[in-house]
Amino acid sequence: MSTTDSLMQLASRIDINPGEKGSPPIHNWHPQRVLDIDLKIDHQGQWLHKGAPFLRTSLVRLFSTLLRKEPDGCYYLITPAEKVRVQVAEVPFLIIAAAVEEQGTNQQIRLETNVSDQLLLDADHPLWVETLADGEPRPYVRVRDQLDARILPQVFYQLVDLAESVQVNQQTCLQLRSAGHTFLLGCFD
The missing domain is CATH 3.10.540.10 (duf1285 like domain)
Structure with missing residues (x-):
């Protein structure tokens, strides 16, 4: 066969x-x-x-x-x-949607991939942001095993709206909380 x-x-x-x-x-x-x-x-x-x-x-x-x-x-x-x-070409999946399941100190953010996988943004599914040569942020999340997804811009902007400003090394940074973990979205002067 x-x-x-x-x-x-x-x-x-x-x-x-x-x-x-x-x-x-x-x-x-x-x-x-x-x-x-x-x-x-x-x-x-x-x-x-x-x-x-x-x-x-x-x-x-x-x-x-x-x-x-x-x-x-x-x-x-x-x-x-x-x-x-x-x-x-880059990563096998895309994050096409995000939803807040709980708010406040217990905030949980659920993400959905372009192939209908659902995952909670947490320690097993961390988010990180790489900066492209032109300075643009390129956010990713681990879906499973060694398989990652790129977060689409409109979803990333939604996550930025949920983030809070914190001071890190004399820079203002955006930090997102989900499932008891924090994820750095980026810093600026």
């Missing part, structure tokens, strides 16, 4: 069990066979096969649960028998 057939067989489970929860146990799968079938995730989170976008969101959702970043720094779709290399 080819890799494409194997992945399509796994994808068929979505149609049979659309309400199924959880992720496949890819941490237990260590296939030796590696295939390249021209799979890519672009900067906008669009999944492509041989340059053509995936049209079925259920297939993208399934494939996202099979994704793993290996110690070689490459991304792969993992099956029990083989792994398929996926070229990722």
